[in-house]
Amino acid sequence: MLTIFETIEKIAIKIDHAIKTEDLGYSDTENTSGEDQLKLDVKSDYIVEEAFKNVSIVKALVSEEKEGVLALHDEGKYTICYDPLDGSSLADVNLSVGSIFGIYEGELKAENLVASAYVVYGPRIELVTATRDAKPKHYRAQEGLFNFISEISLDEKGKLNAPGGTQQNWSKVHKTFVDGLFAEGYRLRYSGGMVPDLHQILLKGGGIFSYPGTSDKPNGKLRQLFEVIPFAFMYEQAGGQAISNEGVRLMELIPAHPHDTSPCFFGSNYEINKLKEAYGMKV
Structure with missing residues (x-):
C-alpha cells in the first residue's frame, strides 16, 4: 500500500505542474458520460496511467475518464479506480480542484475498498490518505515532499x-x-x-x-x-x-x-x- 501512496504523491506533483502550465481549453473528445473533456482531464489521466504502469502490485486501473478496465499486472493485488481531475472546469477560474483514488482488492464494490486517497490542488498541494483501522492522515507538499500534518477527526457537529x-x-x-x-x-x-x-x-x-x-x-x-x-x-x-x-x-x-x-x-x-x-x- 505504501508503494501506491508514494506513487500518488509523484502523480500529485506532476498534475499540479500540468494545472499551472498546460492549456486549459477543451479537447475534441468526450468522457464515458458524454461530457466534453478538458485537455487537463486527458493530461491528468495520462499521468496517472503512466505512473501506475510501473507498480507491480496494481492489477488494473479504472478511470472516470475512460470506459472499461485497463489491465496492468496479472500478479497485481489491487484495482485503482480514480478520477484524475475532479472539478477540472474550475481550473480556468483558479479555484481548487482535486484527484480521487479508491483502492480495491477483489470485486469492485464498497466493502472491498481497502484504502483511499485524494489530492487538493490549491494554493498548496495537500494529500489525505485513509486505510482501515486508522484515522485519515493529512499531508502537505513542500519542495516536492509530502510532510505529515495530522490525523483527521470529525466533531459530532459542524458549521x-x-x-x-x-x-x-x-x-x-x-x-x-x-x-x-x-x-x-x-x-x-x-x-x-x-x-x-x-x-x-x-x-x-x-x-x-x-x-x-x-x-x-x-x-x-x-x-x-x-x-x-x-x-x-x-x-x-x-x-x-x-x-x-x-x-x-x-x-x-x-x-x-x-x-x-x-x-x-x-x-x-x-x-x-x-x-x-x-x-x-x-x-
Whole structure:
C-alpha cells in the first residue's frame, strides 16, 4: 500500500505542474458520460496511467475518464479506480480542484475498498490518505515532499453546509432540510468542486456535503467507484457518516457498472442524523 501512496504523491506533483502550465481549453473528445473533456482531464489521466504502469502490485486501473478496465499486472493485488481531475472546469477560474483514488482488492464494490486517497490542488498541494483501522492522515507538499500534518477527526457537529445540485431540481424534502440548516446558522461552503468542499468540512471539524437525487438526475450525479465510495470511507474513518438518500451506508454500495452514480450525503453525526429525520429514515 505504501508503494501506491508514494506513487500518488509523484502523480500529485506532476498534475499540479500540468494545472499551472498546460492549456486549459477543451479537447475534441468526450468522457464515458458524454461530457466534453478538458485537455487537463486527458493530461491528468495520462499521468496517472503512466505512473501506475510501473507498480507491480496494481492489477488494473479504472478511470472516470475512460470506459472499461485497463489491465496492468496479472500478479497485481489491487484495482485503482480514480478520477484524475475532479472539478477540472474550475481550473480556468483558479479555484481548487482535486484527484480521487479508491483502492480495491477483489470485486469492485464498497466493502472491498481497502484504502483511499485524494489530492487538493490549491494554493498548496495537500494529500489525505485513509486505510482501515486508522484515522485519515493529512499531508502537505513542500519542495516536492509530502510532510505529515495530522490525523483527521470529525466533531459530532459542524458549521458548514455544502449542498450540491441545482436548487430548482431539489425535492421539497431536501430543500426544507437545507433551509433548516441555514436557519440554525450554518455557513454555505460550496465551490462546485467535490474535493475541496469535502476537504474543507473534514479539516474544519464537520458539517455536511449533500448531492441528492434531483428531478433531472434521480440517481445522483457523483460516481460510486471514483468519488462516492472513496470519500465515504474517509468520512467513516474520521468518525462521521456517509449515506444514500435511502439511509443506506455508502460503504455497502455494489455498483452494477463502473460508472454508476448514487445520491450521497457525507457529514458529521449531528447533520447526518438530522438528514435522516428530515427524510423519514431511522436514526
